[in-house]
Amino acid sequence: MSKPFINVAAGLILRADGSLLLAQRPEGKPWSGWWELPGGKIEAGESVLEALSRELKEELDIDVTDATPWVTYTHEYEVNIVRLAFCQVTGWRGEPTGIEGQQLAWVDPHQALTVGPLLPATEPPLRWLRLPDQYLLTSIGSSAGLAPFLDKLTAALENGIKLVQFREPGWASSDADALIHEAFQQVLQRCHEFGARCLVNSCHPESWWAEADGVHFRAQDAGSSAALRYAESQTTSSPAIPPDETCDATRRLIGVSTHNAEDLPTARNLNADFVVLGHVLETPSHPNEAGMGWQRFADLAQEASLPVFAIGGQSASTVEIARQHGAHGIAGIRMEDKH
Known part of the structure; x- marks a missing residue:
């Protein structure tokens, strides 16, 4: 029955x-x-x-x-x-x-x-409510861009950013992985100095994941055996996200990038803490590629069963419209002053 x-x-x-x-x-x-x-x-x-x-x-x-x-x-x-x-x-x-x-x-x-x-x-x-409402993605690009980015990151952290993703798939190929890893460690340290959390994107080596405060899985990686192993390793940790002021390594976060309805069950299967959904609006990184728009975003957000960050063309001017369409917050490489 x-x-x-x-x-x-x-x-x-x-x-x-x-x-x-x-x-x-x-x-x-x-x-x-x-x-x-x-x-x-x-x-x-x-x-x-x-x-x-x-x-x-x-x-x-x-x-x-x-x-x-x-x-x-x-x-x-x-x-x-x-x-x-x-x-x-x-x-x-x-x-x-x-x-x-x-x-x-x-x-x-x-x-x-x-x-x-x-x-x-x-x-x-109550657990989800503890997530920050802005999610900053790194945009370093090369060794030459590290120092300027750290200055921008510091300003963002001073302005209240509490969640950062190290994501550098386009780092200049002439640089060795060791240099990218060193940059990741510097970003992680800077975040911790301000009580912020830093997740590492799954495009980077699995050996880095344990160093970060969590892993953000690309849609194509979320169903992998490595993602499932990582998710399973978190089930034995405390289920509560700690206060924003702390970085408790015993409970790492899981984020997942999603683009359509098919991606959402995979995120739930990982017991993800949140998803990033988009792109919503046209962006410089997707020239001549129309975004899904706010109505489609709202429909998918309702299916997610998880907090959803809107990505693609997001800024302080879109925060309110994102929330009206079911977003927890916004994500992007440019986060403006929250105060």
Whole structure:
């Protein structure tokens, strides 16, 4: 007998200081006493954001004024299957109140939680929420470009960049691998000086992967035996992404580049922490090659079941439109001042 399938809208209600609202399920309901993200069933004819607004009014007596789609995630419980459309809520009128008698708590998602236990489906979004919203890719190119790039990297780190990918497939062929490896080590060290994480792209030797804070797999590499081995090696580590201020080598990150619907299951099979999807808009690196556009990006992001970074033509001017289409953040070789 098949299990009931329920579509749910759930809100990550976020204050300006980054604190997140959790609610305790009241007595008389399944999983009573467990903590969750507020929300509820999507009724027939409702959009996700319409359902979320209605549920938060009914549960918390707040009127949502600013919400964006985020990650859509399916979780199978013993008695049913729940498809949760998580949305980030950053604007509302009123003070959240437990209308059904439920306890509420504001928590810092970057620290150990002061309440619990959490519903199983609530754990992944709290982990994903700790990911930075900008992802910088290196653009060194040759030994001559290293010093200028390190200056640019330092400026970006000073401006708040916390996630970097060392990716140099086009490094001048006259340079030996040893020089590229030395550059990677310098980038890694510079990131750690600022409490940032540095992933290494899978185009570089597997022997480098253990040095980095994670591996970013190209789409063509994500299904390889090496990728599967790496993913398996991370299952024995702590499942939580540590706070942005630390670089905990016991839990390395896994990112995957994706370009179409066929790439997404491979990323999920690796238990990736996030995917990069694109290219969205036309870019200098893809001249005369049209991007997938925002609507196609949104459709694929909804299928990902993971946080998605938009890549291709991204800058500070596209951050908001990326979020409106379900992006966690943006990725690229030029990250502008966040402050």
